[in-house]
Amino acid sequence: MRSWRFVSWLMVSASIFVIAALTAQQRPPDVPYVPTPHEVVREMLRVAQVGKDDVVYDLGCGDGRIVIAAVKDFGAKRGVGVDIDPERIRESNENARKAGVTDRVRFLQRDLFETDIRDATVVTLYLLPSINLRLRPKLFRELRPGSRVVSHDFDMCDECEGEGSATCIKGWHPDKVLRVRGPYREHTVYYWVIPAGVAGTWRWTVQTPRGERQYVLKLRQRFQKVMGSVSADGQETPITNAQLVGTQLSFTVAREIGGQKVTMRFSGRVNGDTITGTVDIQGGQFAGKRDWVAKRDKVNLVGTWQWRGGSIRIEQRKGELAASFVNGGQVTPINDFYAWGAGIYFTLDRAREDVYEGVVEGDRIVGTVNGSKPWEAKRK
Numbered sequence: 001m002r003s004w005r006f007v008s009w010l011m012v013s014a015s016i017f018v019i020a021a022l023t024a025q026q027r028p029p030d031v032p033y034v035p036t037p038h039e040v041v042r043e044m045l046r047v048a049q050v051g052k053d054d055v056v057y058d059l060g061c062g063d064g065r066i067v068i069a070a071v072k073d074f075g076a077k078r079g080v081g082v083d084i085d086p087e088r089i090r091e092s093n094e095n096a097r098k099a100g101v102t103d104r105v106r107f108l109q110r111d112l113f114e115t116d117i118r119d120a121t122v123v124t125l126y127l128l129p130s131i132n133l134r135l136r137p138k139l140f141r142e143l144r145p146g147s148r149v150v151s152h153d154f155d156m157c158d159e160c161e162g163e164g165s166a167t168c169i170k171g172w173h174p175d176k177v178l179r180v181r182g183p184y185r186e187h188t189v190y191y192w193v194i195p196a197g198v199a200g201t202w203r204w205t206v207q208t209p210r211g212e213r214q215y216v217l218k219l220r221q222r223f224q225k226v227m228g229s230v231s232a233d234g235q236e237t238p239i240t241n242a243q244l245v246g247t248q249l250s251f252t253v254a255r256e257i258g259g260q261k262v263t264m265r266f267s268g269r270v271n272g273d274t275i276t277g278t279v280d281i282q283g284g285q286f287a288g289k290r291d292w293v294a295k296r297d298k299v300n301l302v303g304t305w306q307w308r309g310g311s312i313r314i315e316q317r318k319g320e321l322a323a324s325f326v327n328g329g330q331v332t333p334i335n336d337f338y339a340w341g342a343g344i345y346f347t348l349d350r351a352r353e354d355v356y357e358g359v360v361e362g363d364r365i366v367g368t369v370n371g372s373k374p375w376e377a378k379r380k
Contacts, residue, residue: 037182064092126152145196146246195224196270199343305377
């Protein structure tokens, strides 16, 4: 009896395994397999500055050529390829064996949307625009600031000025756009760096002969684009030349102090709610380079925020912020949701392309809809 039960258990287990394997293969690939030319592979890895400390993920890896080149030709620490097609995974493993890099690469037969990419420092893509847009929130949720993303031929803009355009009207504008000549046509390579979250109110003090002078920096953020102003002594001055590359933030403030024109160039590294760096002051009695440390006001994004058109519920789920739109008794998850510091950005009803963005100030969110119409929500 025990032997029969054991055999029965083995048969049931084997059946479950076969069903699970078949189920995993039932969903067809999101994009057709088209290999990236080797010239383009090299340029993608070169612009991402892949080196010995990098872990490179290729989402939709095809025959594995990008992760194999990353470890073999660019010295990456590790490479991981993800593809839902079992035939591509078999081909990738065989190519890795021929290249002699099986100890540093892995190929996973998985849905790229369900793959954990938190240990990646570089992510490469050759998908489709619609897939890139679906993937975009996941990249921001799981990748650390400073991680690089490179896409062959397709960007992450909701709306661009034209095919292959470097100008993004809505969405995530690329940090670089490159043209690469392949065997049969010219290809486009898009490059981004995951930015730190800097939106919110930052404060610091400066010692002067007349005592402490307090500065207040208010920043808004749309992906890596930063806008804002600095206030001191009751005078508010817009910042200029703002740049955010990964965790590195820089901007310029030009104002009159004591009848003299003073230009202050700030640069620093963002680490959570602290910016540490230097300010280079030109003009005035405090000219020179000084240390600069700014602290961000603490805010709580979690809660239900209400306005006339509905409300958004922001929750903490498994250590990450997630959002839902609440309208009457209907609750709809918001997939295209981003939180960067004290700022949020989300899309409602893609048919109307309503883009909401704002900064949390205590128990209210102040921002805009579609970049121009004022929007304010209050904590419920």
